[in-house]
Amino acid sequence: EAGVAQSPRYKIIEKRQSVAFWCNPISGHATLYWYQQILGQGPKLLIQFQNNGVVDDSQLPKDRFSAERLKGVDSTLKIQPAKLEDSAVYLCASNLGLAGVRSSYEQYFGPGTRLTVT
């Protein structure tokens, strides 16, 4: 079974530029998450999708970050314009999203995109 795919793996941009990250979840996984992991910290949830609807985007800085999950499969996360403090690893995760304890909490993570803003 293929895992969660993310691209690009690395990106370096200057502040005020825009950037986009792509995620392809595990086939059949209804729930998709985007996390931001700053060096030395744990992942922080930015947005959660259930199929193509947003479940939680309370921690997404909506003035500069946007995300979409068209057709309930792939997802893109965009930052425009980027700030120095956006330097982090952006992780995508997915799970089945069905009722039941383990399927709700076992999230499968991709390798992440390491963003450096200079």
Added chain:
Amino acid sequence: QKEVEQDPGPLSVPEGAIVSLNCTYSNSAFQYFMWYRQYSRKGPELLMYTYSSGNKEDGRFTAQVDKSSKYISLFIRDSQPSDSATYLCAMGFKTIFGAGTRLFVKA
């Protein structure tokens, strides 16, 4: 005060040692507790999850939850160099992560 507190380490132990990793939390409503392992430049992977209080064992790993003290632990027996990674506790329906503890197991 952060909702989840975890000592970032680093923690360095010799091969074969018993490792104890811990987290404290402030929200008494948390019912689900997870431990993830994250190797360098990889995404986290789920190691263990527990519901409410008690112990859960899986091979060399044991997870403990003490809800009365708002304290969770992960024990690793017979630690191996391949266990060297960052261990993240996570909890709650919205999956709030601790900062992670970096573990080094020396051969």
